[in-house]
Amino acid sequence: xxxxxxxxxxxxxxxxxxxxxxxxxxxxxxxxxxxxxxxxxxxxxxxxxxxxxxxxxxxxxxxxxxxxxxxxxxxxxxxxxxxxxxxxxxxxxxxxxxxxxxxxxxxxxxxxxxxxxxxxxxxxxxxxxxxxxxxxxxxxxxxxxxxxxxxxxxxxxxxxxxxxxxxxxxxxxxxxxxxxxxxxxxxxxxxxxxxxxxxxxxxxxxxxxxxxxxxxx
Numbered sequence: 001x002x003x004x005x006x007x008x009x010x011x012x013x014x015x016x017x018x019x020x021x022x023x024x025x026x027x028x029x030x031x032x033x034x035x036x037x038x039x040x041x042x043x044x045x046x047x048x049x050x051x052x053x054x055x056x057x058x059x060x061x062x063x064x065x066x067x068x069x070x071x072x073x074x075x076x077x078x079x080x081x082x083x084x085x086x087x088x089x090x091x092x093x094x095x096x097x098x099x100x101x102x103x104x105x106x107x108x109x110x111x112x113x114x115x116x117x118x119x120x121x122x123x124x125x126x127x128x129x130x131x132x133x134x135x136x137x138x139x140x141x142x143x144x145x146x147x148x149x150x151x152x153x154x155x156x157x158x159x160x161x162x163x164x165x166x167x168x169x170x171x172x173x174x175x176x177x178x179x180x181x182x183x184x185x186x187x188x189x190x191x192x193x194x195x196x197x198x199x200x201x202x203x204x205x206x207x208x209x210x211x212x213x214x215x216x217x
Contacts, residue, residue, distance in 0.1 A: 002216045004041035007031055008070045011057065011080035014136070015048025017196060019185030024193040026136075029200035030078070037204060038212060045070055053084045054112035061119045071123045075215040078134045078203070079116070082155050083141045085109045087189070090142055102151050110158050117162060128166070130214045134207060135159055135169045136199070139176035141189045166214070170206045172199055 009015045009027040017025015031044040047067055049060070057079075060067055071077065089105035092098075113135075121128050137156045142148035156173055163169040175198050176183055176191075183195035191199060 002040070002075070004043050005034075005038070005075045005212075005215050006073055007034075007042050007044045007076045007078075008047060008074035009044060009078050010047045010067070010071075011078070011136075012048060012052045012084055013050040013190060014080040014083065014199075015046060015078070016050050017046075017048070018050055019187065019190035020193040020196050024196060026191075026196040026199040026203070027078070029197055030203050033200055033204045034212075038216070040216065042076075045074075048080070051084060052081075053088065054081045054109050054116070055085075057081050058112045058116050058119070061116055061123075068123060071120055072125075072127070074131065076132050076134070076212070077120065078136060080136045081113065081116075082109050082138055082159075083189075086138070086148070086151060086155060087141055090145060090148065093147075094145070102147075106151065106154055106158070109155060113159070113162065117167065130217060131166060132211045132215060133167045134203060134211075135162060135167065136203065137169060137171045137173060139172050139191075140180075143180045144188070166211060168207055168211050170203050172202050175199075175202050 015027060017027060027044055027046050031042045035042040047070055085105045085108060089102050093101045120133065124131055137159050138152050140149050140152045156171060160169050183191055183198055185192045
């Protein structure tokens with residue numbers, strides 16, 4: 001039985017914890033809550049980078065030797081991705097009014113996410129079945145844009161399709177709806193410390209205990 005679970009957090013600014021003081025992003029809060037729940041040490045390593053799209057995250061998985069080593073060593077991996085894909089498509093959509101811009105962002109997100117998971121699976125090799133990957137869905141990062149909610153739901157619908165075996169999807173969308181003023185940072189895009197606490201709590205409560213069982217063998 002392992003004494004500690006090695007946890008790699010991979011993704012964008014949500015993984016970094018942008019909008020909250022150090023130690024109050026969802027990664028450290030989730031790691032602490034999980035350690036309390038499982039009764040063992042959880043050792044988090046944060047590989048988040050502000051502003052990255054799924055394409056950049058995919059490129060990092062292909063080329064960054066430190067990240068690739070972290071993936072191979074990790075028992076547990078969380079991924080936050082896609083918010084920047086949507087945000088970067090939103091501005092040209094507002095100017096041009098062409099829904100194909102958002103559709104292209106969704107299609108790129110789908111392709112990149114599938115490839116990221118396949119790369120992780122390949123890197124894990126025989127250890128894949130003794131690891132767990134938690135994909136964290138999107139809340140609405142553009143609540144003032146009327147069409148954004150529709151597209152965030154489309155992104156989340158696709159993400160749910162990826163849940164299989166030791167890949168689990170946590171949907172945090174509803175936890176933020178109508179509570180943006182309370183849970184978002186002053187930029188109105190990222191969570192604040194309370195918002196990250198909601199994320200961490202939602203992940204802890206959503207992920208079934210059996211997903212963690214193989215990690216400790």
